[in-house]
Amino acid sequence: xxxxxxxxxxxxxxxxxxxxxxxxxxxxxxxxxxxxxxxxxxxxxxxxxxxxxxxxxxxxxxxxxxxxxxxxxxxxxxxxxxxxxxxxxxxxxxxxxxxxxxxxxxxxxxxxxxxxxxxxxxxxxxxxxxxxxxxxxxxxxxxxxxxxxxxxxxxxxxxxxxxxxxxxxxxxxxxxxxxxxxxxxxxxxxxxxxxxxxxxxxxxxxxxxxxxxxxxxxxxxxxxxxxxxxxxxxxxxxxxxxxxxxxx
Amino acid sequence: xxxxxxxxxxxxxxxxxxxxxxxxxxxxxxxxxxxxxxxxxxxxxxxxxxxxxxxxxxxxxxxxxxxxxxxxxxxxxxxxxxxxxxxxxxxxxxxxxxxxxxxxxxxxxxxxxxxxxxxxxxxxxxxxxxxxxxxxxxxxxxxxxxxxxxxxxxxxxxxxxxxxxxxxxxxxxxxxxxxxxxxxxxxxxxxxxxxxxxxxxxxxxxxxxxxxxxxxxxxxxxxxxxxxxxxxxxxxxxxxxxxxxxxxxxxxxxxxxxxxxxxxxxxxxxxxxxxxxxxxxxxxxxxxxxxxxxxxxxxxxxxxxxxxxxxxxxxx
Amino acid sequence: xxxxxxxxxxxxxxxxxxxxxxxxxxxxxxxxxxxxxxxxxxxxxxxxxxxxxxxxxxxxxxxxxxxxxxxxxxxxxxxxxxxxxxxxxxxxxxxxxxxxxxxxxxxxxxxxxxxxxxxxxxxxxxxxxxxxxxxxxxxxxxxxxxxxxxxxxxxxxxxxxxxxxxxxxxxxxxxxxxxxxxxxxxxxxxxxxxxxxxxxxxxxxxxxxxxxxxxxxxxxxxxxxxxxxxxxxxxxxxxxxxxxxxxxxxxxxxxxxxxxxxxxxxxx
Numbered sequence: 001x002x003x004x005x006x007x008x009x010x011x012x013x014x015x016x017x018x019x020x021x022x023x024x025x026x027x028x029x030x031x032x033x034x035x036x037x038x039x040x041x042x043x044x045x046x047x048x049x050x051x052x053x054x055x056x057x058x059x060x061x062x063x064x065x066x067x068x069x070x071x072x073x074x075x076x077x078x079x080x081x082x083x084x085x086x087x088x089x090x091x092x093x094x095x096x097x098x099x100x101x102x103x104x105x106x107x108x109x110x111x112x113x114x115x116x117x118x119x120x121x122x123x124x125x126x127x128x129x130x131x132x133x134x135x136x137x138x139x140x141x142x143x144x145x146x147x148x149x150x151x152x153x154x155x156x157x158x159x160x161x162x163x164x165x166x167x168x169x170x171x172x173x174x175x176x177x178x179x180x181x182x183x184x185x186x187x188x189x190x191x192x193x194x195x196x197x198x199x200x201x202x203x204x205x206x207x208x209x210x211x212x213x214x215x216x217x218x219x220x221x222x223x224x225x226x227x228x229x230x231x232x233x234x235x236x237x238x239x240x241x242x243x244x245x246x247x248x
Numbered sequence: 249x250x251x252x253x254x255x256x257x258x259x260x261x262x263x264x265x266x267x268x269x270x271x272x273x274x275x276x277x278x279x280x281x282x283x284x285x286x287x288x289x290x291x292x293x294x295x296x297x298x299x300x301x302x303x304x305x306x307x308x309x310x311x312x313x314x315x316x317x318x319x320x321x322x323x324x325x326x327x328x329x330x331x332x333x334x335x336x337x338x339x340x341x342x343x344x345x346x347x348x349x350x351x352x353x354x355x356x357x358x359x360x361x362x363x364x365x366x367x368x369x370x371x372x373x374x375x376x377x378x379x380x381x382x383x384x385x386x387x388x389x390x391x392x393x394x395x396x397x398x399x400x401x402x403x404x405x406x407x408x409x410x411x412x413x414x415x416x417x418x419x420x421x422x423x424x425x426x427x428x429x430x431x432x433x434x435x436x437x438x439x440x441x442x443x444x445x446x447x448x449x450x451x452x453x454x455x456x457x458x459x460x461x462x463x464x465x466x467x468x469x470x471x472x473x474x475x476x477x478x479x480x481x482x483x484x485x486x487x488x489x490x491x492x493x494x495x496x497x498x499x500x501x502x503x504x505x506x507x508x509x510x511x512x513x514x515x516x517x518x519x520x521x522x523x524x525x526x527x528x529x530x531x532x533x534x535x536x537x538x539x540x541x542x543x544x545x546x547x548x549x550x551x552x553x554x555x556x557x558x559x560x561x562x563x564x
Numbered sequence: 565x566x567x568x569x570x571x572x573x574x575x576x577x578x579x580x581x582x583x584x585x586x587x588x589x590x591x592x593x594x595x596x597x598x599x600x601x602x603x604x605x606x607x608x609x610x611x612x613x614x615x616x617x618x619x620x621x622x623x624x625x626x627x628x629x630x631x632x633x634x635x636x637x638x639x640x641x642x643x644x645x646x647x648x649x650x651x652x653x654x655x656x657x658x659x660x661x662x663x664x665x666x667x668x669x670x671x672x673x674x675x676x677x678x679x680x681x682x683x684x685x686x687x688x689x690x691x692x693x694x695x696x697x698x699x700x701x702x703x704x705x706x707x708x709x710x711x712x713x714x715x716x717x718x719x720x721x722x723x724x725x726x727x728x729x730x731x732x733x734x735x736x737x738x739x740x741x742x743x744x745x746x747x748x749x750x751x752x753x754x755x756x757x758x759x760x761x762x763x764x765x766x767x768x769x770x771x772x773x774x775x776x777x778x779x780x781x782x783x784x785x786x787x788x789x790x791x792x793x794x795x796x797x798x799x800x801x802x803x804x805x806x807x808x809x810x811x812x813x814x815x816x817x818x819x820x821x822x823x824x825x826x827x828x829x830x831x832x
Binding site: 288296298300315328351352354355357358359360361363365366369370429483487494530532533535536537538539540542543544546 | 627630631636638639640641642644645646647648649650651652653655656763768770774806807808812813815816819820821
C-alpha cells in the first residue's frame with residue numbers, strides 16, 4: 001500500500017434505535033485499493049454500518065470521511081456521486097427492466113448521454129459475465145445472476161469504494177468461487193472494496209484485512225490469519241465454551 | 249410501427265372534412281382527455297406517483313385564464329401559460345410536501361385528493377370566481393380570445409395539444425430523465441443507491457405534468473365556456489384523467505392515447521344508450537368495471553398487451 | 565365506520581377506497597327496509613350489517629384476494645373501481661337526490677340536565693359504542709378474532725401455523741363492511757344521504773383512521789371522537805360548507821406530520 005491518505009476514515013460512529021445500540025463507537029480506516037472484510041454474527045451491526053456509510057441512515061455520533069469529503073448528512077445519491085456505492089443484502093433489481101436497462105441506470109450516474117451510457121453498460125455487463133442475459137428482464141434471472149446484476153449496477157457508477165453486502169449469500173460453491181474471482185478482478189482494476197460476508201472462506205481469500213463486529217462494536221481488526229484464530233472472534237461466533245476447545 | 253402511426257396521423261388530420269359536427273366533438277374529447285392523460289402519465293405513469301387530484305391543475309388553469317381574459321382582457325394564448333405556471337406552482341407545493349415528507353402510495357394519493365378538494369371548496373365559496381353558480385365566459389368567437397366559431401378549429405387545437413404532450417413524453421422517455429423516472433417507479437431506494445436524486449426527478453415530473461395539465465385547463469374553459477367548481481376540480485374529472493392512461497397503459501407513450509380512444513367512445517355510447525331516465529351515471533359504472541378488469545387481468549394496460557400480441561403475430 | 569376501515573387495513577394492509585360508498589349502500593338498504601318493510605333502522609341495522617358483510621366477503625374473495633400481493637397502486641385502483649361501480653349503481657338505482665330515513669325516534673327529544681338531547685342521536689351513539697365494544701370483545705376473546713389479530717401482525721407466521729389466511733381476510737373484510745353497513749343504517753335517520761356522498765364519507769373515514777393510526781382499533785375509536793369534535797367546532801365557528809375544508813386541511817396536516825397517527829402501525 002502506498003503511503004497516501006486513507007480512502008475511508010470512520011471515527012467513533014454510533015447509531016441507536018430506541019433502546020438498542022446498533023453500532024457503538026466504531027472506528028476504522030481503509031487504504032486505497034484495499035479489500036476490507038467486515039464480519040461478525042448476525043445482528044452485529046454490519047448492515048447498519050453500511051447504511052450509515054452510504055447515507056441511508058444518519059449517525060447519532062461520529063464522523064465519516066471518504067476521499068477527503070465529510071459525509072455528514074449527505075443523501076445516498078450524493079455519496080454515490082462521490083464514489084462510494086453500496087449493494088443491498090437482499091438484491092433489488094428493477095424487475096420489469098432488462099439487464100441492460102438495469103445497469104444503464106447505474107452508468108447514467110456518470111454518463112448523461114444515453115448512447116454512451118448504453119455502451120458502457122454493455123461493457124460492464126460483459127465484465128461481470130452476464131453478457132448472454134443482456135436483454136432479459138431482471139425478474140427472470142436466477143439468484144446468482146441477480147447478484148451479478150446488483151454488482152454490475154453498482155460497478156456501472158464507476159465507484160472508488162464498493163460496499164458489498166453479503167453478496168455470496170444463497171450461492172452454491174461454484175457460484176461463490178466465480179463471484180470471488182470476479183471481485184478479485186474488480187479490485188485489481190483499482191476499486192477498493194468493503195465487504196460484509198458470512199462465507200468465511202471467501203472473506204479469507206479476498207480480504208487484505210478483516211474487522212470483526214459484535215454487538216455493534218469492533219472487537220478485532222487485522223490480517224485474515226490473525227483474525228481467524230483470535231479468541232474473541234471465536235467467542236463471538238461460537239460462544240465462550242469454544243474458545244479453548246481442543247483441536248481435533 | 250412508424251408507418252402505422254404516420255398513416256393514422258394523416259387520417260386524423262383529414263377526418264374533419266368528412267365528419268359531422270357531433271363526431272368532431274367526440275374526437276375533440278378523445279384528443280383533449282388523451283392530452284390530460286398524457287400529462288398525468290409523466291408523473292403517474294412513468295414516475296409511478298399516483299395522483300388522484302390532477303383536476304386541481306385543470307381547475308387552476310381554467311379559472312386563471314378565464315379570469316384573466318374576462319377581467320383583464322388578457323388573451324388566453326398567454327393566459328394559458330399563466331395558468332400553466334400557476335398550476336405548476338400548486339404542483340410544486342403538493343410535490344414538495346408529498347416527496348419531502350416521504351409520502352408514498354396511498355398516503356400520496358390522499359394528499360393529492362385533499363388538495364384538489366380544498367381547491368374545489370375554496371372555489372365553491374369564493375363569490376369572486378362565481379362561487380357555487382360557476383364562472384361563465386361570454387362567447388365572442390374571437391380567435392385571439394381562444395374562441396372559434398367552427399368546431400373544427402377546436403378539433404385541430406385539441407389534436408395539436410395531444411401531439412404536443414405525446415411528443416414531450418416520447419422525448420422524456422428517450423432521455424435520462426425518462427430512464428430515471430421508470431427506475432424510480434421500480435425501486436426508489438435502489439435508485440438512490442445508484443446516484444439518482446429521486447426527489448429532484450419526482451419534483452421535475454410533477455412540475456412538468458402539472459404545467460401541461462394547467463395549460464389544458466385553458467382549453468377546457470374556452471371550449472365549454474362554463475366553469476363549475478365541482479366539475480373542474482372534482483374527483484370525477486380526476487378519474488377521467490387517470491383512467492385513460494391506466495387502461496391504455498401507464499408509463500407508455502401510446503397508452504393514454506389508446507385509452508382515450510377506447511374510453512371516450514365508450515362513455516359517449518353509454519351516455520346515448522342510457523342517457524335517458526335514471527341511468528345518468530352508467531358510463532361511470534363501465535369505468536369502474538373496466539378499472540377493476542384492468543387491475544386484475546391487464547395490470548400494465550392495453551397497449552403493452554397489444555404490443556405483445558403484435559410481436560407474436562409478426563412474421564418471423 | 566372508521567373501525568371497519570382500520571380493521572381491513574390492519575389485517576390485510578389494503579386500503580378500502582370504496583369504504584364510503586359501501587356505507588352509502590348501508591344507508592340505502594336501511595332506507596329500503598324502512599320504506600318497503602316498515603322496519604325501523606335502529607332495528608334494521610342488523611340486517612344492513614349482515615348484507616354488507618356479504619358484500620365485503622364477496623368483494624374480498626372475488627377481487628381483493630387476487631391482488632393481495634400486488635403493488636399498492638393496483639390495490640388502490642381496484643378499490644377505486646369498486647367505489648365507482650358502487651356509487652353509480654346506487655345513482656342509477658336510487659337517483660341522485662338526497663334521502664333521509666324516517667324513524668319515529670327522530671322526533672323525540674329528551675331533557676338531560678341542562679341540555680336538550682336528540683333521542684335519535686343518543687340511540688345511534690349508544691348502539692355505535694355497543695357495537696365497537698362487541699367488536700373489541702370479538703377480536704380479543706374469540707378464536708377467529710385472535711386469529712385475525714395474529715394474521716394482522718404476521719401474515720406469514722399465521723400461514724405457517726395453519727390458518728386459512730384467505731378465510732380470515734374475507735372475514736375481516738366482511739366484518740369491516742358490516743361495521744360500515746351498521747354505521748350507515750344507524751346514521752340514516754340523522755344524515756341525508758345520496759350516492760355522491762360516498763367520497764366524503766370515505767375521506768372522513770380516512771381522516772379518522774389516519775389520525776388515530778392505521779390498524780389500531782382504539783386509535784380509530786379515539787380518532788372518531790376527535791374528528792367529530794373538531795368538525796363540530798369547525799361548523800360552529802366557520803360556515804357549514806367550510807366544515808369540509810377543516811377536515812381536508814386536517815388530513816393534509818396529519819399526512820405530513822404524523823402519518824402513523826396516534827397509535828398506528830406504518831403502512832407496509
